[in-house]
Amino acid sequence: MAPINVAVIGYGLSAKVFHIPLILALPDDFKLYGIVQRSPKPDDDAQKDHPGTKAWRSVEEVYSDPDVDLVVITSIPSTHFQMCSDALNSGKHVLVEKPFVPTAAEADKLCQIQHQSGKLLSVYQNRRWDADFLTLRELVSSDRLGDIAEFETHFDRHRPDAPADSWKVVDEPGHGAIYELGTHLIDQVYHLFGMPQRVTGFVYLQRHGVKSGSHDACTVLLHYDDRRMIATVKAGVVSPEVEQLRFWVKGTKGGFKKFHLDVQEDQLKDGLRPGEEGFGEEPESHHGTLTVIEDGKPSRATHRTAAPATYVKYYRVFAKALRGEGEVPTTPGDARDVLRIIELAIQSSKEGRTLSVV
CATH class of the missing domain: 3.30.360.10 (Dihydrodipicolinate Reductase; domain 2)
Known part of the structure; x- marks a missing residue:
């Protein structure tokens, strides 16, 4: 099967250290398709660091791109609920950084949205x-x-x-x-x-x-x-x-x-x-x-x-889940219970x- 096209939202420490290196380590499973970076700088530019990937300035561009399979959310916690909800409702699978969302009530709602969307949602408890x-x-x-x-x-x-x-x-x-x-x-x-x-x-x-x-x-x-x-x-x-x-x-x-x-x-x-x-x-x-x-x-x-x-195992397990071969590495229900x-x-x-x- 073709690699899974991944869009990474955010280009801070989490994206650079905990996600992009792992995505790049599994080229048969994942392709770093694009990165959302609102304000690139001369010495901090995702497109320069990763030539050949798409460079977006807004998350809305990710949701509307039909070639995006998986959205990885590395933004601050207050943005997680809306981004997860919008990504799922636009037909994308989602991997979101911890903490899942600020409240267990929001986590419950996302569990429902995920179930209704038919897409997969996992929380990055690496x-x-x-x-x-x-x-x-x-x-x-x-x-x-x-x-x-x-x-x-x-x-x-x-x-x-x-x-x-x-x-x-x-x-x-x-x-x-x-x-x-x-x-x-x-x-x-x-x-x-x-x-x-x-x-x-x-x-x-x-x-x-x-x-x-x-x-x-x-x-x-x-x-x-x-x-x-x-x-x-x-x-x-x-x-x-x-x-x-x-x-x-x-x-x-x-x-x-x-x-x-x-x-x-x-x-x-x-x-x-x-x-x-x-x-x-x-x-x-x-x-x-x-x-x-x-x-x-x-x-x-x-x-x-x-x-x-290694943390690569998280992404290996997730790749299998995306192909219908098992459960996501950390379920949203688990993350809700932790909250x-x-x-x-x-x-x-x-x-x-x-x-x-x-």
Whole structure:
């Protein structure tokens, strides 16, 4: 079959780092057909960077182009609902960056629009393909850790100074740490264990010099009462550590502890591309440790990180779905459920109480 014609809306970091390199890595499946960039500059021009692609200045031109098969939306969250709706109603498949939309109610509406359109819609939760998460998922599914009692997932950084000008720091729906980084972490927990029974949230400004704007830190407790497990999701900007904790999981048979983030984001920012030597591969110094109980005593050893499937796998799965060979990599229903958890966490933080998931 002919490659799928892809139109990318936006030409910022998300498009340049997390989408276009992956699209170009699968030429048999996808063709970078065109890019919407409203205001190109001499040193930032999508058409110069990608000659031979169409250059649009408005999203309406994408919707009216009959040769566009798939629209990839990398714009700010407040634009996602309208763009997804318009693209679906114009007969295009859609892949939208996280957070899906600012509210679960909007997500519900888009689920309905997607169903009525007959087109596919997926949300870009690429960190389901982090190598360390795949490592942990295998440990959980193979019962190496036994019954999980505590599951911690962190995305902490040490950036205590006031943030630079960015749309991300504006206090608007869909902005802030719980939507930016928390969305990834909550999605990973949801992907492993489903919906929790209760949610306790702490959503706040951690930087002392910042008096307004979107929150920059969050700690969310997901209570899985049916499993007797608590999952802690944490993203902060005051964490002066040489090695940042990523996972700490404790079970009846063993535990897993891991530092450092998956390497793909930094590699993509540095210009390394999928398929090149070393892409997605962690150095041994970043591998986690697995502790197991042997003869009633804990025994600890380095546990090698899984061979990376890489974020390209997201696009491979999506290509199969577009050809009728399975489901999209992240369903809009999954993304809606994550937004429900986020909204409960924010409400919990405001009210100072644990809330039930209904």
